[in-house]
Amino acid sequence: MTPFELGFEILLIVLSLSLLLCFIRLYLGPDVPDRTISFDLIASHAVGMFALYAVRTGSRELLDGAIVTTLLGFLGTLMLARYLERRGLQEEE
Numbered sequence: 001m002t003p004f005e006l007g008f009e010i011l012l013i014v015l016s017l018s019l020l021l022c023f024i025r026l027y028l029g030p031d032v033p034d035r036t037i038s039f040d041l042i043a044s045h046a047v048g049m050f051a052l053y054a055v056r057t058g059s060r061e062l063l064d065g066a067i068v069t070t071l072l073g074f075l076g077t078l079m080l081a082r083y084l085e086r087r088g089l090q091e092e093e
Contacts, residue, residue, distance in 0.1 A: 008056050012049070019045040036080050043073025 001009075022041045029035040050066035053059070 005056075008052060011052060015045055015048055015052070019049075032080070032084060036077060036084075039080070040073060040077045043069060043076070047073070 022038045022045060026035055026038040029038060046069045047066045050062050050069060054062035
């Protein structure tokens with residue numbers, strides 16, 4: 001195993017552990033903003049894992065998956081922020 005391959009393995013392990021912590025925060029998050037941040041981080045971790053596997057295997061198709069995951073994560077965060085904004089306006093009325 002070359003040092004480059006060892007680096008990939010270490011990065012995947014660290015990214016997996018961090019992803020697990022984000023899922024715990026998503027489940028336990030006391031309020032909606034905490035869950036929103038954890039959802040956004042989960043999407044970012046997924047993109048990172050897609051990119052690492054794409055470089056490791058030389059597969060360009062995985063990069064398409066990373067682009068789609070980035071877009072869906074951004075749209076999910078945007079929709080949740082819009083929901084929170086509207087909920088805040090309704091509470092003020």
